[in-house]
Structure formats: structure tokens, C-alpha cells
Amino acid sequence: MSDTLTITRPDDWHLHLRDGAMLKAVLPETARHFARAIVMPNLVPPVVTAAQAAAYRDRIRAALPDGAVFEPLMTLYLTETTDPADVAAAHASGLVKAVKLYPAGATTNSASGVKDFDKVRGVLEKMAEIGLPLCTHGEVVDSAVDIFDREAVFIDRVLEPLRRATPGLRVVMEHITTANAVDYARAQGSDLGATITTHHLIINRNHILAGGIRPHYYCLPVAKREEHRLALRAAATSGDPRFFLGTDSAPHTDANKLLPCGCAGCFTATNTMAILAHVFEEEGALDRLESFASRNGPTFYGLPVNAGTLTLRKGAPYAAPAHIESGDGPVTVFDPGFALTWQVDD
Numbered sequence: 394m395s396d397t398l399t400i401t402r403p404d405d406w407h408l409h410l411r412d413g414a415m416l417k418a419v420l421p422e423t424a425r426h427f428a429r430a431i432v433m434p435n436l437v438p439p440v441v442t443a444a445q446a447a448a449y450r451d452r453i454r455a456a457l458p459d460g461a462v463f464e465p466l467m468t469l470y471l472t473e474t475t476d477p478a479d480v481a482a483a484h485a486s487g488l489v490k491a492v493k494l495y496p497a498g499a500t501t502n503s504a505s506g507v508k509d510f511d512k513v514r515g516v517l518e519k520m521a522e523i524g525l526p527l528c529t530h531g532e533v534v535d536s537a538v539d540i541f542d543r544e545a546v547f548i549d550r551v552l553e554p555l556r557r558a559t560p561g562l563r564v565v566m567e568h569i570t571t572a573n574a575v576d577y578a579r580a581q582g583s584d585l586g587a588t589i590t591t592h593h594l595i596i597n598r599n600h601i602l603a604g605g606i607r608p609h610y611y612c613l614p615v616a617k618r619e620e621h622r623l624a625l626r627a628a629a630t631s632g633d634p635r636f637f638l639g640t641d642s643a644p645h646t647d648a649n650k651l652l653p654c655g656c657a658g659c660f661t662a663t664n665t666m667a668i669l670a671h672v673f674e675e676e677g678a679l680d681r682l683e684s685f686a687s688r689n690g691p692t693f694y695g696l697p698v699n700a701g702t703l704t705l706r707k708g709a710p711y712a713a714p715a716h717i718e719s720g721d722g723p724v725t726v727f728d729p730g731f732a733l734t735w736q737v738d739d
């Protein structure tokens with residue numbers, strides 16, 4: 394077996410870059426390996442209008458290290474007062490590549506999200522008409538629903554009715570964590586895609602809770618049982634074009650993770666490609682890493698694949714940095730729990 398692998402340069406179809414000092418700290422970690430990323434809009438305040446998305450894009454470009462080539466693909470945060478005309482103009486100008494649905498209260502900075510889906514009907518119909526995808530944080534917020542069931546219930550209660558009510562709407566099920574989501578996605582046509590994170594291919598819920606609580610493994614949707622992790626690995630390594638990489642790399646300072654009520658999110662930008670090479674090799678699917686990380690996403694979004702390449706090399710075991718510094722304090726890098734052997738040629 395060869396110990397180098399060269400693939401088309403990958404993209405990250407679900408990324409949190411934050412703003413200010415944190416943006417400056419985390420952006421190089423992504424730009425080093427990825428050509429583009431779908432940038433999540435859950436800032437405080439959220440990125441709701443085209444004007445806000447343009448300003449955020451400019452701040453991202455200004456924060457890039459000298460010489461870095463990276464294109465942020467902007468998204469709008471869907472609220473109950475989002476203006477369909479503003480969304481359509483942002484799409485027509487090429488600024489915005491997706492709209493993000495957060496059920497209100499589902500996750501970090503989702504308070505401005507959607508409670509009453511009737512109020513966003515007009516925007517969704519406009520998006521279906523112009524072919525602009527809806528990215529969904531797929532969890533119900535009903536406190537009566539167990540947190541481990543919130544994704545599966547979302548599919549039945551929200552996603553399927555919403556898609557039936559809005560024919561032609563292109564939807565991405567973001568950061569799927571269950572066999573239920575895998576099965577649902579597999580049964581749909583090419584108007585549905587699903588992103589899978591790096592960390593959900595590695596951890597199950599035992600990693601968070603057994604033998605002591607591990608806040609750095611806490612993210613939303615929360616990792617599920619082992620059978621679900623195995624379903625995600627099978628989907629990611631299958632080559633099926635509906636599944637593609639969205640790291641959901643979500644930096645929070647250690648101070649904000651290590652609290653009595655800590656923030657949700659795993660920071661994986663730094664070591665994602667090395668971890669994925671490990672996973673795909675374990676699954677005997679190294680030849681499909683390129684589909685997952687570099688081809689299926691652009692195909693779904695109707696964008697060209699990248700011209701450049703990325704080379705991974707297998708060598709002696711090494712440890713990724715345990716954390717990176719941000720102006721706001723250290724951010725812990727996701728620990729896959731094994732030594733890495735694949736490394737990106739920088």
C-alpha cells in the first residue's frame with residue numbers, strides 16, 4: 394500500500410469561523426487545507442441580511458494570513474422576518490450559497506431561529522424557485538423529547554413535512570448523527586444532501602460520559618450510540634454523492650467549554666484531514682476520501698471541484714497540537730484518542 398495519497402483540494406461544507414480575535418485564530422487552521430467552506434451565520438448578532446453577510450465575508454477575507462487562498466461561501470441565518478427578496482438578491486449576486494435553519498433554541502446562538510414554520514413559508518418557496526439550498530440543524534427543541542432522539546424526531550416532525558410542503562427545495566441535513574438520518578438521506582433523490590462531521594466518525598456517547606465527563610466531546614447534535622457511529626462511517630466511506638464533509642468545527646475557548654454549563658462544539662479544523670485519512674484507511678476506503686471531502690459537496694452545490702490538490706503522507710505516529718491560542722484564550726483541538734499517522738504535506 395502506498396503511503397501517500399493525493400486528492401483534489403477539499404472543502405468544508407459546515408464551518409464556524411466566529412469573528413474578531415477568534416476568527417483570526419481559527420481561520421488559518423481551515424485555510425491551510427481547505428479551499429472553500431460554507432460559513433455558518435450563528436454570530437452574535439446573527440448574519441441575517443445580505444448586507445451583514447457581505448460585511449462578514451469581508452472580515453473573513455481581511456483575517457486571512459498573507460498568501461492564503463480560501464473562499465468563504467456565505468450563508469444567511471433564517472429568521473421569521475427574513476425577507477425573501479433580500480435572500481433572492483443575495484443569491485443572484487453570488488454572495489450567498491445557502492440559508493441556515495436553526496430551530497429556535499436548538500444549539501449555540503440559535504435564539505433568533507424559527508419557532509413557527511408558517512412564517513418562513515414564503516422564503517422557502519422563493520429558495521425552491523431559485524435553487525438556493527436550505528441547511529438544517531436537524532433537532533427538535535421540545536423538552537419532552539429525549540436529547541438522543543431529537544434528530545430522529547426532527548426528520549419525522551419537521552424535515553419531511555417541510556420538504557413535502559415545499560417541492561423542489563434543496564436541503565442539506567447538517568451534521569447527521571444517526572442511522573435514522575443516514576437511512577432517510579439514502580431514500581431521497583439528488584435534492585437532498587447530508588454533511589457528516591469528523592468527530593461523529595470517531596466518538597459515540599460513551600466517549601462523552603463513561604469514566605468521567607469529557608466536555609471537549611460535547612457537541613450538538615450530541616454523539617449517539619455506537620451503532621449510529623458505524624452507520625455514519627459506512628455512509629461517509631460509501632462514495633454515495635449525498636454524503637459529504639462538513640466538519641462543524643466549532644471553536645469555543647476552554648474557559649467556555651469547562652463550565653458547569655459548558656458550550657457545545659468540537660474544534661476539528663486543525664487535524665480533520667489527518668483523522669479522515671485514518672478513518673477511511675481503517676474502512677478500506679482511502680480511494681473514496683476524495684469523493685467525501687472534495688467531490689460530493691461541490692456536486693450538490695452546483696459548484697466546480699477545486700483545481701488544486703492536497704497530499705497526505707503516512708509516517709511515524711505523531712500528536713496534533715493539543716490546543717491553539719486565540720486572543721480570547723486557548724481552544725482545545727479535538728483529540729481522536731489515537732496517534733495520527735497521516736499528515737498533510739504543507
Ligand SMILES: NC(=O)N[C@@H](CC(=O)O)C(=O)O
Pocket residue numbers: 409435500501530611612613614641643644657658659
Ligand atoms: N455543533 C455545535 O455543538 N455547536 C455549534 C452550533 C451547531 O452547529 O449546532 C456552535 O456554533 O458552537
Ligand SMILES: [Zn+2]
Pocket residue numbers: 500530567568613614
Ligand atoms: Zn448545528
Ligand SMILES: [Zn+2]
Pocket residue numbers: 407408409433641643
Ligand atoms: Zn455547526
